[in-house]
Amino acid sequence: MSYQLVVNGRAHRIEEDGQTPLLWVLRDTLHLTGTKYGCGIAQCGACTIHVDGQPMRSCSLPLEAAAGSQIVTIEAVAGAEADALRAAWVERDVPQCGFCQSGQIMSAVALLRVKSIPTDDDIDRAMSGNICRCATYNRIRAAIHDAARSPSSPATTA
Amino acid sequence: MRWRRRSRSATPRRRRLRIGCLPLLAIIVAVVVVTAVIALRPRALPQPEPIAAAPPKSKVAHLRSVVSFASIGDAEARSLALFAEAGRVIQHPRCMNCHPRNDRPTQTDAMRAHIPWVARGPDDAGEPTLRCSTCHHAANFEASGVPGNPKWKLAPIEMAWQGKSLGDICRQMLDPARSHMDRAALLHHMAQDELVGWAWHPGGKRNPAPGTQAEFGALIKAWLESGARCPA
Numbered sequence: 001m002s003y004q005l006v007v008n009g010r011a012h013r014i015e016e017d018g019q020t021p022l023l024w025v026l027r028d029t030l031h032l033t034g035t036k037y038g039c040g041i042a043q044c045g046a047c048t049i050h051v052d053g054q055p056m057r058s059c060s061l062p063l064e065a066a067a068g069s070q071i072v073t074i075e076a077v078a079g080a081e082a083d084a085l086r087a088a089w090v091e092r093d094v095p096q097c098g099f100c101q102s103g104q105i106m107s108a109v110a111l112l113r114v115k116s117i118p119t120d121d122d123i124d125r126a127m128s129g130n131i132c133r134c135a136t137y138n139r140i141r142a143a144i145h146d147a148a149r150s151p152s153s154p155a156t157t158a
Numbered sequence: 159m160r161w162r163r164r165s166r167s168a169t170p171r172r173r174r175l176r177i178g179c180l181p182l183l184a185i186i187v188a189v190v191v192v193t194a195v196i197a198l199r200p201r202a203l204p205q206p207e208p209i210a211a212a213p214p215k216s217k218v219a220h221l222r223s224v225v226s227f228a229s230i231g232d233a234e235a236r237s238l239a240l241f242a243e244a245g246r247v248i249q250h251p252r253c254m255n256c257h258p259r260n261d262r263p264t265q266t267d268a269m270r271a272h273i274p275w276v277a278r279g280p281d282d283a284g285e286p287t288l289r290c291s292t293c294h295h296a297a298n299f300e301a302s303g304v305p306g307n308p309k310w311k312l313a314p315i316e317m318a319w320q321g322k323s324l325g326d327i328c329r330q331m332l333d334p335a336r337s338h339m340d341r342a343a344l345l346h347h348m349a350q351d352e353l354v355g356w357a358w359h360p361g362g363k364r365n366p367a368p369g370t371q372a373e374f375g376a377l378i379k380a381w382l383e384s385g386a387r388c389p390a
Contacts, residue, residue, distance in 0.1 A: 041303050043274060114286050125277060126285065126287030128274050
């Protein structure tokens, strides 16, 4: 079957089975390999993307359910929150192996868009679905706090 | 000429094995023919074999029909018996997992805490920053094994069932202040609500609730009509 997908602002006509996980369409068909395959069962968060602004696990989202939505991947996530997080990530040297980091960033961007100054509890609640096998959780939390307080974040510029 | 003779006697000439082109060609052809004969020798084609019947994905449990309770003459006893049978569905993990005693759903037949860590949030459909819809969508998704339904959410905390007796659950269901439902709405919820109906079509290797939603709805209807008695 044929589906219309809008990914990172570009429209694509995808000829795949509607039950194909969106993750495989992104990685194998559109070659957007920044979104990672971690577990395939929505347990780790490595495949997190934004669908109509909401973070979602692309491994558990069928292509047919994503058709017609605005999809944003790590390759194109943008805005003040993304910029602030990217800078904080570099400053804190957050990644270790780095495999989970695109999913962490996507969830963190969504968090800051809802809570511009999150508490530790807010961060735990939003990020609990993103697992890091290198256990960089302390640096992730610190970097999110840094990004929220950074001059470029919406919370400080508002 | 002398040096030539001396040279011959000093280094005797070796005799080299000489093979002509034709024998070499014959050897190659023979190897090819033998290989082809071995590869193309007549063999029996694989025959179709019956595939062993796949074991059932999950245990099927049945519910007693409403008619089977007609022999109970005492109305109160019949009402209690009807609710006890319906209780096999109400207290099944497919239902109880979404009626947790706290803000966290449980999972599996063991009713362990949901992984990953999630909370009910202000509308019972997840925290604003980690919605149920992050993973759960409109239908069960076999590829990831993640269950789904368009109305996927927890029961309100006032309708917490876990840790309560069937009698306590019964009284809670009949109390509109906690169930947010009158009896007509309660019957509709049990008999027709599609999220409740998911319990009989949970997908994956999950065990469905006993019987069918129609049979369960019939039990609830008969129980309500028989006075809606609650066990102690």
